[in-house]
Amino acid sequence: MNIHIRFVNTSLRDNYSYLFLKGIIPKGLSRFADGHLGFEKVEELFVSENRLETAKVEAASLKQLEISTLDLQWVQVLAEGWAYPLKGFMREDQFLQSLHFNTLSGENDASQGIRNHSLPVVLPVSTEDKTLLENCSAISLRYEGRPVAILRRPEFYVHRKEERVARTFGCIHRDHPYVKMIYESGDWLVGGELEVLGRITWDDGLDEYRLTPNELRAKFKEMGADAIFAFQLRNPIHNGHALLMQDTRRRLLEERGFRKPVLLLHPLGGWTKDDDVPLPVRIQQHLAVLQEGVLPEDSTLLAIFPSPMHYAGPTEVQWHAKARMNAGANFYIVGRDPAGLPHPDKSVGGDLYEPTHGARVLRMAPGLSHLEIVPFRVAAYDRTVKKMAFFEPSRAVDFDFISGTKMRGIV
Amino acid sequence: MNIHIRFVNTSLRDNYSYLFLKGIIPKGLSRFADGHLGFEKVEELFVSENRLETAKVEAASLKQLEISTLDLQWVQVLAEGWAYPLKGFMREDQFLQSLHFNTLSGENDASQGIRNHSLPVVLPVSTEDKTLLENCSAISLRYEGRPVAILRRPEFYVHRKEERVARTFGCIHRDHPYVKMIYESGDWLVGGELEVLGRITWDDGLDEYRLTPNELRAKFKEMGADAIFAFQLRNPIHNGHALLMQDTRRRLLEERGFRKPVLLLHPLGGWTKDDDVPLPVRIQQHLAVLQEGVLPEDSTLLAIFPSPMHYAGPTEVQWHAKARMNAGANFYIVGRDPAGLPHPDKSVGGDLYEPTHGARVLRMAPGLSHLEIVPFRVAAYDRTVKKMAFFEPSRAVDFDFISGTKMRGIV
Numbered sequence: 106m107n108i109h110i111r112f113v114n115t116s117l118r119d120n121y122s123y124l125f126l127k128g129i130i131p132k133g134l135s136r137f138a139d140g141h142l143g144f145e146k147v148e149e150l151f152v153s154e155n156r157l158e159t160a161k162v163e164a165a166s167l168k169q170l171e172i173s174t175l176d177l178q179w180v181q182v183l184a185e186g187w188a189y190p191l192k193g194f195m196r197e198d199q200f201l202q203s204l205h206f207n208t209l210s211g212e213n214d215a216s217q218g219i220r221n222h223s224l225p226v227v228l229p230v231s232t233e234d235k236t237l238l239e240n241c242s243a244i245s246l247r248y249e250g251r252p253v254a255i256l257r258r259p260e261f262y263v264h265r266k267e268e269r270v271a272r273t274f275g276c277i278h279r280d281h282p283y284v285k286m287i288y289e290s291g292d293w294l295v296g297g298e299l300e301v302l303g304r305i306t307w308d309d310g311l312d313e314y315r316l317t318p319n320e321l322r323a324k325f326k327e328m329g330a331d332a333i334f335a336f337q338l339r340n341p342i343h344n345g346h347a348l349l350m351q352d353t354r355r356r357l358l359e360e361r362g363f364r365k366p367v368l369l370l371h372p373l374g375g376w377t378k379d380d381d382v383p384l385p386v387r388i389q390q391h392l393a394v395l396q397e398g399v400l401p402e403d404s405t406l407l408a409i410f411p412s413p414m415h416y417a418g419p420t421e422v423q424w425h426a427k428a429r430m431n432a433g434a435n436f437y438i439v440g441r442d443p444a445g446l447p448h449p450d451k452s453v454g455g456d457l458y459e460p461t462h463g464a465r466v467l468r469m470a471p472g473l474s475h476l477e478i479v480p481f482r483v484a485a486y487d488r489t490v491k492k493m494a495f496f497e498p499s500r501a502v503d504f505d506f507i508s509g510t511k512m513r514g515i516v
Numbered sequence: 517m518n519i520h521i522r523f524v525n526t527s528l529r530d531n532y533s534y535l536f537l538k539g540i541i542p543k544g545l546s547r548f549a550d551g552h553l554g555f556e557k558v559e560e561l562f563v564s565e566n567r568l569e570t571a572k573v574e575a576a577s578l579k580q581l582e583i584s585t586l587d588l589q590w591v592q593v594l595a596e597g598w599a600y601p602l603k604g605f606m607r608e609d610q611f612l613q614s615l616h617f618n619t620l621s622g623e624n625d626a627s628q629g630i631r632n633h634s635l636p637v638v639l640p641v642s643t644e645d646k647t648l649l650e651n652c653s654a655i656s657l658r659y660e661g662r663p664v665a666i667l668r669r670p671e672f673y674v675h676r677k678e679e680r681v682a683r684t685f686g687c688i689h690r691d692h693p694y695v696k697m698i699y700e701s702g703d704w705l706v707g708g709e710l711e712v713l714g715r716i717t718w719d720d721g722l723d724e725y726r727l728t729p730n731e732l733r734a735k736f737k738e739m740g741a742d743a744i745f746a747f748q749l750r751n752p753i754h755n756g757h758a759l760l761m762q763d764t765r766r767r768l769l770e771e772r773g774f775r776k777p778v779l780l781l782h783p784l785g786g787w788t789k790d791d792d793v794p795l796p797v798r799i800q801q802h803l804a805v806l807q808e809g810v811l812p813e814d815s816t817l818l819a820i821f822p823s824p825m826h827y828a829g830p831t832e833v834q835w836h837a838k839a840r841m842n843a844g845a846n847f848y849i850v851g852r853d854p855a856g857l858p859h860p861d862k863s864v865g866g867d868l869y870e871p872t873h874g875a876r877v878l879r880m881a882p883g884l885s886h887l888e889i890v891p892f893r894v895a896a897y898d899r900t901v902k903k904m905a906f907f908e909p910s911r912a913v914d915f916d917f918i919s920g921t922k923m924r925g926i927v
Contacts, residue, residue: 271687
């Protein structure tokens with residue numbers, strides 16, 4: 106009986122592979138043919154309910170490290186499984202892999218293969234804290250005096266800031282907002298596995314939108330989704346964005362044969378630079394767009410991605426995509442100049458990253474082959490139909506290229 | 517009959533895999549079980565003899581780009597197959613893969629898998645040259661007025677120097693000697709496939725040592741080698757180096773069961789910084805070491821690696837290893853702080869790279885799994901036996917840690 110079942114499964118998978126190779130099944134669907142991905146859960150780093158009291162007692166007995174709000178955002182990212190299979194703050198070997206190859210190798214199991222991981226997820230500590238903590242077998246991480254996690258088998262290593270920044274951002278200018286924070290942080294990094302003492306919340310009225318990857322996967326299943334396309338935002342939705350999301354849905358339905366593609370509308374909720382639009386305002390704007398019916402409410406899920414921004418262009422866009430893959434997405438809409446910003450050196454000017462590099466690097470990135478990249482298409486105001494439409498070079502004269510500000514004025 | 521032969525081959529390979537997995541066959545040997553590697557040839561970019569005249573006539577008819585000595589060294593590297601499967605100067609997609617992932621994906625054939633390639637191999641051109649050449653379908657590359665290669669389907673793209681330098685060197689200081697050359701080079705890069713019009717020689721009396729990867733492979737076969745261990749040098753051989761090479765040979769013979777391990781003694785012959793020891797002096801020193809019998813002449817092959825140095829530490833050591841893998845090496849001895857140098861910013865001081873990172877990054881690097889990394893071991897003067905020996909921490913008092921200068925004085 107077992108053998109029969111296995112045979113059937115194998116055939117099924119083979120048929121899927123065959124149909125996929127022939128282009129009969131869209132590439133995105135291959136995730137759902139693969140039991141390990143699809144609606145399977147990612148591993149979270151929360152202490153299980155029955156061990157929670159013991160863990161809290163242990164945490165109270167350990168030496169403490171007070172962490173920053175930024176650090177806590179990374180604890181949340183790790184705890185909820187966005188960075189799966191990472192089990193805690195990076196040890197030095199993981200840091201080096203991430204810096205040099207944008208990957209993590211499968212831990213203890215070569216069959217897991219290569220996982221994409223482009224941004225170092227690290228915990229900086231001061232020399233003073235390192236001296237106090239370096240001989241501990243475990244450390245209690247505290248935020249505003251409350252224990253939030255136990256970090257096991259801490260590994261302290263030098264925070265080589267210049268090298269980290271150069272390899273991550275392709276630029277070491279200290280006026281870059283995340284680079285500045287790195288230079289101001291501790292001179293050591295500490296890696297180690299995390300056991301997180303309960304859910305991390307921010308009590309800002311938006312916690313209901315902070316769904317974990319596993320909660321998102323459950324929602325998608327509930328909604329009957331057969332394809333998930335994710336859109337990363339750190340700005341209000343422009344009409345060009347809306348057009349792209351609408352068009353992606355149309356193509357998934359009409360051209361790719363999905364019956365229920367669901368949009369994960371996923372604004373970034375962690376740290377952003379001062380002049381970005383604050384999260385509560387963005388959420389209000391996204392809700393207004395949904396209420397206006399620009400995006401259908403029954404097949405759109407609005408949720409907050411708890412990660413901080415890095416503004417690291419082609420390096421960061423991989424993180425944005427990988428995290429959504431962990432939440433069950435199989436299509437990722439990549440923007441123009443993703444995670445980009447103006448060059449921090451005003452005398453250099455222009456964009457810090459070449460605007461097309463993000464999508465190109467993402468498409469070639471190792472460990473993301475299960476995620477299909479939906480390229481950005483340029484939208485402009487089409488005077489013939491008096492609305493935003495994808496730019497068609499063959500009738501360029503019909504289009505107005507207008508700034509976001511002017512576009513919002515017109516619409 | 518065909519089926520039978522294929523069955524036998526498959527079994528053989530399976531047995532090898534099995535024995536390899538069980539640790540019965542040393543990892544290095546797996547290369548020789550794999551027909552594609554081992555003594556197979558790499559693809560060179562030289563125009564075949566029968567097409568040479570036609571190609572020269574064509575080159576004479578094309579628009580010309582005068583290249584520098586450094587560029588010509590890279591043409592040689594490419595032509596001889598050190599950078600295989602790279603077929604010419606990098607196009608922008610290859611440049612991006614190399615910068616972000618230190619790899620090249622298998623071209624037109626996914627089964628080739630991922631190849632390691634950590635250093636951008638690129639050809640800078642000025643805006644003036646780009647304007648002259650950008651609509652050509654092929655360009656003639658000239659060195660000192662003589663045509664050396666045809667570059668096909670040129671792709672011009674912006675030479676993003678800061679980003680290239682930051683991601684390659686982990687540092688953008690303009691007093692770094694290779695970084696300085698990059699900043700002084702053209703503002704554009706041109707990629708494209710190369711057809712090289714004959715062997716590149718330097719007429720310095722050392723051309724006989726400049727063996728191509730395929731010539732090295734043929735030599736190894738002639739010598740009856742069953743293991744090749746490579747040692748990259750850009751300095752004179754110290755006694756610590758000699759001890760490491762001797763000990764590697766002993767272990768390959770005694771512990772790993774090889775019968776004829778051959779050392780590829782492989783000094784770098786391309787551009788080096790002004791205060792490095794010049795190539796002719798180094799070759800004389802290496803010859804003297806061989807004549808003194810420090811390294812057995814019948815199982816050592818002295819040859820020149822034509823690549824320029826980058827001084828890019830953990831990024832460059834992968835290039836040094838990959839190129840030797842292309843020449844048939846299956847063991848690579850990695851030094852302490854490979855391709856390192858002092859931080860170019862004197863006010864920072866210390867080494868630019870953490871000295872252990874090179875070996876660690878090399879061991880984790882994608883696309884080098886067929887190459888076994890032989891780690892550097894620290895040698896010191898052992899007073900109990902009055903000679904250089906590997907340092908043993910348990911009897912640290914017996915050892916003198918002495919500078920290279922003092923060491924040479926003693927020995």
